[in-house]
Amino acid sequence: MYKPYDQLHNQFKPMIFHIIKKLDIHRNRQEFYQIGCIALWEASLRYEEDKGEFKSFAYSYIIGRMKTELSKERKLKEKLYRLASYSTQKGMTEDDYTLIVTRSVIDDLSTNLTPHQMKWIKAFCYQGKTPSEIAEDEGVSSSAVKGWRRDTLSKLRRLNRKDLL
Template sequence: MSFETVVEQYRPLISYIIRKLHIRRHVIDEYMQIGLIALWEAYERYDETKGSFHSFAFKMIRWRIVSQLRKETKNVAIPLLDEQMLKEDVDFFTDIIWEDAMRDMTPRERIWLVRHVIEGKTLKQIADEEGVTVHAVKQWRISAVKKLKRYVNCAAHPCSNK
């Protein structure tokens, strides 16, 4: 069988592979050429003792097209947001959330938050400084964490209940 006959017979297979890989229309011709080159190599290298030509050709064409896709996507530069702008936005929203959360907390919840989370003190140290039990400080923590979770959830998914 001549290669021209093989091309006519396998061109729909190459088109099928290109469609299945969701290759954009403006580069279909380029990938059709890659598929045809792979078909030529399959035609030249095919060994009848190792299975059907169809399976061999399909694997070679698909492998070559996927390989080209990988090469192209490896070198694609994705524009990133300016890191400083992103940091400023995060800092701005974090400040708003903290201010709202702190405004909603009791003085004792704020004591736990500042001394434990920010200053890194243990519950025992806070209890000793405030003249209360560790259990009381744990209750402040539980209550403060509930409020913080609510603010974080509302920041991520706006909610109406405060």
């Protein structure tokens, strides 16, 4: 089944809004609408006619994506809530809390970054080191560290577009 995306979008726009309403999404409606549009496009690419009706496939694909995003948001909120509770119990300052959240976010990135990229991001974010200082510590050239930085930032931008942070 091949239709130009504009036609597909116009046809399934009410379905996307229906799913948003069904999942009781009130905040970030525009973000979830975009998730629905992307899911519709991906569903159109993955659809196989012999597997059933496209409408059913698209519905399950879109609602699945939105539920996945809701789950990610919930997990992040729970993690931040536990962290905030822990920090107030231990008498931590706001700077301590910010550092822990930053470290938590950076540690979560480790599955998406190479070991060299993680070395750069940790040295830069935790210790504020320059590429020259990192290069000296790691025994590599400064241009190699700048390459790690370039690749890391590029990858983070791509991941951010996909919804990592």
